[in-house]
Amino acid sequence: MQIRRTDLPFLVTAALAEGVGSSELGLDRGRLGKGRLAEFRRAGDRVVLVLTPKHHRASGDDAALRAGAESFADTALWSAPIIHQSPDGPVVDATGLALLDLHGVAATLAARGQGEHDLERDASHLIPDQVTDGPAGARLAARLTFRSARPGDAVSGVAPLPGTVSVVQHLHLVPLPEAPLTARHHHPDSGGYGIGHHDHGAPPDRGTEVILQPRFRIRVDRAGIPVEPVVFLVDPAIPEPWRSAVVEGGNWWGQAFERAGLPGAFRVEVAPEGTDLHDLSKNVVLWVHRDGRGWSHGQALTDPRTGEILAGRVRLGSQRTEQVTALAEALLAPYGHPEEAERLAVVRETVLRRLRRLAAHEIGHALGFMHNFADRAHPLPSVMDYPHPETTLTEDGVPDLTDAYHQGLGPWDHFLVAHAYGPDAPGPPPFPPRGTGAHLPNLADEDAQGPGAAHADGAVWLPHEVDPFAALDRTLAVRRAALDGFTRGVLPPHRQTGELETRAALLHLLHRHALTAVARQVGGMRYRYALAGEPSPREPGTEPVAAPVQWKALRRCADLLTPGELVLPDRAERLLTPPAIRRTRGREYLDTRAGRVFDPLSAVEAAAALVAESLLDPARLTRTAWQHATDPARPGPGEIVDALLDACWPRAADDDGGYGTADRPGVTPGQAALARRTAGWVVLRYLAVATGGDSLPPAVRDVVEGRLQTLADRLDPPAAAPAAGPPSATPDEDRASERRTGRRLRAFLAAPTTAGLGAPPRIPPGAPL
Known part of the structure; x- marks a missing residue:
């Protein structure tokens, strides 16, 4: 590897191109690691890769910058002797760098109770044909092998040989934009997840904390019309009709950009055949397989100086289709019913509607937005909430999933885009812009997830119902009706009857989330x-x-x-x-x-x-x-x-x-x-x-x-x-x-x-x- 520039900051991140496949571990195909600030430094006849502090720095003149740099520790991650000095810079053997567990696979396995794993150098190797270089940065690829004498059940359940597991890590060296994007300060009620650092050179009255709004750069012409849209490419591995649902749901965000005055600034499309989906110059939606129920994720790699999103990565768990199907089948018991075809059509449409919302949700994370678990008071639900299927009873007392999931963005989602991507202005942008969002409640994870969450309106996986007592009563009525109508028809005919218990368990605990919302009142x-x-429209x-x-x-x-x-x-x-x-x-x-x-x-x-x-x-x-x-x-x-x-x-x-x-x-x-x-x-x-x-x-x-x-x-x-x-x-x-x-x-x-x-x-x- 030739080092063309030393003492020049860039980002280094380690992504998994081939994962472990366990829902319990999160070590998925396509998972981005932490983005770290780094630079190469010359040290005599060696080159050293140094990680520099990302969360602590100091602005100001040269003396202030030096004080900030010398006050906080950096990390010498790797070094290698110079094997050749060319006019364009020193050349080093980067094998040792590529074989570092920078993603933290061993640490993740230990933290998840899967045992202490050691990186086995003899069983790890470079993958030359996956190494790339170009304007978007360099990529080093290697298969890393880890061994443990006492592996946990989760990793043993997916590895071909218990105690030994291999992944493919892509180590990305990503240049920072030469012309930084204008930073937009993060407002705590804006719905953006915010990235931050401490500026120790800031005036005392301002405080050291700096939180920025993550957002993509939208390039526009002199008339303000976007000329280079943000594009997300969908993994062609997603089978139809799920793939079209993912594309359709992801493209809902285009409506919000258009309403914000940025027509054509965003789109989602299927990746052309042969696309390198692990190239960080592309924003992608990956289809990820695991061994059980697991989460989907939206991630972004950001410039820590400005909050600019440099790459978006979405991982959709393929088993989500199975989970939604199982719940819909348990509620409708379609198989062998006189209306089997009609009920199966509802099951299929329920899954499609869920996938549209799921795609919009995870792409929303990659656009810079976090959850909002208080949207039951909004006129329409936000895609950034966790939705429970809207289930009612027909006049005959039968569960009905006809309108299980709302389709399209809600007003909060339009507000998110207007605030994060609206026109730049001197100083912090007005909040909320154009009068939108002022009346819409907003609660993030810490205030809504977990048994101890304090906010009375914060709960997850709920129908769009303001009154938690009414939501619980309706859910219990649906639960009773589904259990009273429980038959073998909740399972496809080719499935073994032992699985009936899993469908009964889904129904028996159907009220779990509605119960949580009621308990939050206590x-x-x-x-x-x-x-x-700022003036508050609500009680302070x-x-x-x-x-x-x-x-x-x-x-x-x-x-x-x-x-x-x-x-x-x-x-x-x-x-x-x-x-x-x-x-x-x-x-x-x-x-x-x-x-x-x-x-x-x-x-x-x-x-x-x-x-x-x-x-x-x-x-x-x-x-x-x-x-x-x-x-x-x-x-x-x-x-x-x-x-x-x-x-x-x-x-x-x-x-x-x-x-x-x-x-x-x-x-x-x-x-x-x-x-x-x-x-x-x-x-x-x-x-x-x-x-x-x-x-x-x-x-x-x-x-x-x-x-x-x-x-x-x-x-x-x-x-x-x-x-x-x-x-x-x-x-x-x-x-x-x-x-x-x-x-x-x-x-x-x-x-x-x-x-x-x-x-x-x-x-x-x-x-x-």
């Missing part, structure tokens, strides 16, 4: 992203959800611990068989302690875990403690624990007519009693996790443990205390079980360890859809 708060000095600061709404949400969630919601209908249960020979229970199955057959109690546990996980997260319990202290009308952690425990162990027989009372036809009293106790143990296990370690402040942990002590005394009354409730409230066997539960709970409180009550159950994955 301890929920509302706020927005803003700058301190943070406001808790009103007390009546919090109580309504708590009771609604506790209602889902009743046997009628926890027990799979007998009609569906009787159809379930074990997986056939040579088939195994994968992640999509419910767990079983009943041998190879379906375990109804595992279904109860999984449904109960949806409630416990949402409400008993330590962050939620901590928030409710202060909210309750501020206003006792709001439920505190004690009231949350009481509500869940009372749902499983009612305080008196007349609470529900007896522990074994069935609240749905077909559930026997014995099943109801066992389901309640099973759900109760799920709640106890989540409480054990919450009270373990330092997740809860000591004062909050005391409240929770006090409620557990009260339950222990109620289930196993001390000798001097009278038993709670009439003696005949439950059968003797149930009372004996309760006493044993009380004793185990008391032992746990005396020596708290999560092992004492057992681990929470595994919930089969529900995302992505």
